[in-house]
Amino acid sequence: MSRSITISIILLALIGFSIFSLFRLQDINQEMTDLLTSASLAAQNQEFEKAKELSKKCIERWHEHEHFAGIFIRHNEIDEMTGLVSQLKSFIEQKNTALFCGTADRAITLINHIFSSELPTLTNIF
Amino acid sequence: MLIVFIRSILLYILIIFGLRVMGKRQIGELQPSELVITILISNMATLPIEDINIPMLMGAVPILALVGFEILLSNISLRNKKFREFVSGNPVVIIRDGIIDQTQMKKLRFSIDDLMETLRENSVFDVRDVYYAIVETTGQVSILQKYESQTVTTKMLDLKGSEQPIPIVVVSDGKIVEDSLEAYNLGKDWLLRTIQSNNVHVKDIYLMTADKNANYFIVPKSQK
Numbered sequence: 001m002s003r004s005i006t007i008s009i010i011l012l013a014l015i016g017f018s019i020f021s022l023f024r025l026q027d028i029n030q031e032m033t034d035l036l037t038s039a040s041l042a043a044q045n046q047e048f049e050k051a052k053e054l055s056k057k058c059i060e061r062w063h064e065h066e067h068f069a070g071i072f073i074r075h076n077e078i079d080e081m082t083g084l085v086s087q088l089k090s091f092i093e094q095k096n097t098a099l100f101c102g103t104a105d106r107a108i109t110l111i112n113h114i115f116s117s118e119l120p121t122l123t124n125i126f
Numbered sequence: 127m128l129i130v131f132i133r134s135i136l137l138y139i140l141i142i143f144g145l146r147v148m149g150k151r152q153i154g155e156l157q158p159s160e161l162v163i164t165i166l167i168s169n170m171a172t173l174p175i176e177d178i179n180i181p182m183l184m185g186a187v188p189i190l191a192l193v194g195f196e197i198l199l200s201n202i203s204l205r206n207k208k209f210r211e212f213v214s215g216n217p218v219v220i221i222r223d224g225i226i227d228q229t230q231m232k233k234l235r236f237s238i239d240d241l242m243e244t245l246r247e248n249s250v251f252d253v254r255d256v257y258y259a260i261v262e263t264t265g266q267v268s269i270l271q272k273y274e275s276q277t278v279t280t281k282m283l284d285l286k287g288s289e290q291p292i293p294i295v296v297v298s299d300g301k302i303v304e305d306s307l308e309a310y311n312l313g314k315d316w317l318l319r320t321i322q323s324n325n326v327h328v329k330d331i332y333l334m335t336a337d338k339n340a341n342y343f344i345v346p347k348s349q350k
Contacts, residue, residue, distance in 0.1 A: 018187075
């Protein structure tokens, strides 16, 4: 009986952590998408200082999030995202709007893809 | 490389934990569901070891989930006969009253060669000696030989005797096993007196067994 109780607790903990990580990933996805979208818009409006600040914040926030995300997301996807956000600062310093916006869009697509891949939909399960 | 090494150790510990929690069975005695779980667990454990891009949890979570699911299924099987039959099947009699049930043999895809090999593995070399043969849900075959072919027992010869107590290990590789002494109410004083009377020290004993009648057997450590 105690073995059943122990394993039930472990299973519930696994399910609980999985659901928690999904919500956490949703928050990360939302935050990064908002920051990148704002930065991209600022760059398009020639507000380079604002875009620079936002891209700096983006890099900082991503570095904070990647430690948690690395626990349950494939590392090569995390590394790819890290590579993309790292490029933003240099592009905006050179005032290269096209590359900056393109990289920001790629990063948004990637983070959205990472999140949607974790959802327990029929497509993802099968 | 160090990551691979650490992951290997951690997953090994996790698998040992999982198998211990599932309970003790030898490979040949596993039910179909248990065999599936064992194979799956071993395959899953290799994924995060082989590819460090895969997070450790991708190996640990499926292992824990499968172990947990197996234990829950086992508990349901224990309480529900129909469920048990659905998951594990039923034992099948292939030899009944000395007659081979060829229909069941065909259903099980059990060939004559399989039958003869199984009989030989059970030290039966003449099919005429078999009274009952049952294929268990694990795939093993249990055999009851005809009375005239069975090994003689004291009951058959109407011999009287008494039960012999099982000897247990009281000293293992120079260390006293306190639990064993307690189990047979043998005090540490008795142990030390006995060892002394044999002119040895505890640390020089490789193995010492004793039963509840204080009969003992000592194997000293070999000299290097």
